Amino acid sequence: MRRHIAGGNDFTYRLKGHRFGTPRRRGKYLWLPLEDSGQSVLAHLGMSGQLLVQPNDAVDEKHLRIRVRFADELGTELRFVDQRTFGGLSLHDNTPDGLPDVISHIARDPLDPLFDDEAFHEALRRKRTTIKRALLDQSLISGVGNIYADEALWRSRVHYERPTAGFTRPRTAELLGHVRDVMNAALDVGGTSFDSLYVNVNGESGYFDRSLDAYGREGLPCGRCATPMLRRPWMNRSSYFCPKCQRVPRVVS
């Protein structure tokens, strides 16, 4: 789904003569509705992709992959630039809600005004899973990656393997509050980046990694209790936590 399978010429043909509607976003997905077509152009930014609005006469970026010219008189064009080749643009039919069909299963992110806290809590209670898996389950909540999950769990003093079935409404509310705080704090400084290729539209790298309390802090003192932080392998990634503030849940059979 990353690229338009029928190829560049077909992609061009299908876009021609259409007008882009207001760009929309859900979680890490960004799309441009194609008015009067029932379809959308979905952008996959990958790790280094950028969707830029540039003056027509701006020098081509070194890694310019796709250029969309407009028939209006504004003198700007849309460019997809990607230093790597993980990203791309693809065309999809929309669901009745106006989502590209390939992301219809993606839940709203917690910064979305229409995110439903109560529905999320109910889903947590129903699901036989553990809290970090739930936070990274994009059918429940989107936009929360491994780093932000560890940060929010540390702030909430919740161990990543705590079963969600036992979550009370206040606990869910507190956790969601911390998830939102972490995401907003990261957005304020331009996101988190450990990779110089991952940049914002102005070509700047994020600095949130400088203010992380949990992620990447193995062996360093917990910011609350000074206990050395631990790292554990978790689903091909890592989980960082404070063994004192975030107690391992007792196994309930």
Ligand SMILES: [Zn+2]
């Ligand atoms: Zn601690």
